Amino acid sequence: MKQPWEIGSEFDWSNDLISSVGQTVELPxxxxxxxxxxxxxxxxERILNxxxxxxxxxxxxxxxxMEAAEKLTKAFDICWYRDLPNQKYPDFNSLDAACGDLVLAVNLFGIKSREVWQDWHHKHNGVILIEDHTHDPFSDWALQSQADYAMASLRKTLPIPDGAMIWSGKNRPLPKALESESDGAYKRLSAMLLKRAYLNGGNVAxxxxRQLEIESQDSLSDINCDRISAFSANVLSSLDVKGFRERREANIRHFLNLILADKNQDWQPLFSSWSHGTVPLTAL
Ligand SMILES: Cc1ncc(COP(=O)(O)O)c(C=O)c1O
Structure with a gap:
């Protein structure tokens, strides 16, 4: 029998993703x-402005x-600074932030350095620093954040249909979601369940x-519906996040071992090591 398979793409859902031992990572x-x-x-933006x-x-x-940047222009004037995956540090000369401005410091692929941002912020403490931990939301840096704010889009690394978290290492007041929930998360959860059925060999096209995944993304882009779904909010503390991180790290080590063994390659991976308490971004 032909085994259905898929590389990359979006998460599927299985009850096996739930931990049997209770919460496996500390949340802020x-x-x-x-x-x-x-x-x-x-x-x-609503509470700061x-x-x-x-x-x-x-x-x-x-x-x-760039889709996220375009969306953010609805509330912010966007400025750019240079920070590239193949450079160890951001180019702080290109970051022209004034007092009261917001700066998003992205821990790209989860492998960037927290110290350079801490040093920069000490010299620019009128600027509101927001760390973006989307690529590794449960790293030591994320959980020990000293920035004004830290945020992470959780749905990029966790198998939940929607969800993002914001916290403050400085105990600043946190924004709250509006009352409206989009139907995007329910479409996405339906897609995740159907994908699991497909991968299990069920008669699902x-x-x-895929169509439900696309529709769910359109619904989740509605900026007036910002409340997390009841499913994601309730399942978050039951997920085996520690297990996902261990598996993610093992996957990336396996991948690196395979590609580094090929001596004929004329290219290099962006990174092949990372610091303790960090797990770089990859699929689950
Ligand atoms: C690093 C990073 N931060 C934030 C976002 C925005 O997250 P969301 O799509 O949940 O709004 C993205 C989106 O891809 C991202 O890659």
Whole structure:
């Protein structure tokens, strides 16, 4: 029998993803949940800008998801600084942030250095520093964040249909989601269940769940529906996050061993080591 398979793409859902031993990672002591990473930043804009109707400036790294950047222009004036995956540090000369501006410091692929941002922030403490831990939300850096704010789009590394978290290492007031929930998460969860059925050999057409994945992304882009779904909010603390991180690290080591063994290659991986407490971004 032909075994259905798929590389990459979106997560599927199985009850095996739930931990049998209770919560497996520490969450920040205080945090708020949103449907998406962008929604958490829109929420932050609402509380930081509540007295003035002047648009806040948000500085983004040059290597960033352009769909997200475009969405963020609805609330922010976007400025860019140079930060590239093949450079160890951001180019701070290109970061022209003034007092009151917001800077998004992205821990790209989960392998960047926290110290350079801490040093930069000490010299620019009127600037609001937001660390973006989307690529490794449960790293030591993320959980010990000292920045004004830290956020992570959780749905990129966890098998949940929607979800993002925002917290503050400085105990600053946190934004709260509005009341509306989009139907995007339910479409995405349907796609995840159907994908699992497909992978188990069930009579489900791939196009069916792919179409639902696409529709769910459109619904989740509605900036007025920023509340996390009941499913993601409730399942978060039951997920085997520690197990996912161990598996992710084993996968990437396996992949690196395979490609580094090929001596005929004329290219190099972006990274082949990482510090303790870090697990680089890859699929589950
Ligand atoms: C590093 C990073 N931060 C934030 C976002 C935005 O997250 P969301 O799509 O959940 O709004 C993305 C999106 O791809 C991302 O790659």
């Amino acid at each position: 002591s205080d945090y708020e949940l949103f449907s998406t990473g962008c929604a958490s930043l829109f929420g932050l 509540y007295k003035s109707n002047q648009r806040l400036r948000l500085h983004l790294p040059s290597f960033f998801c 791939k196009d069916t769940y």
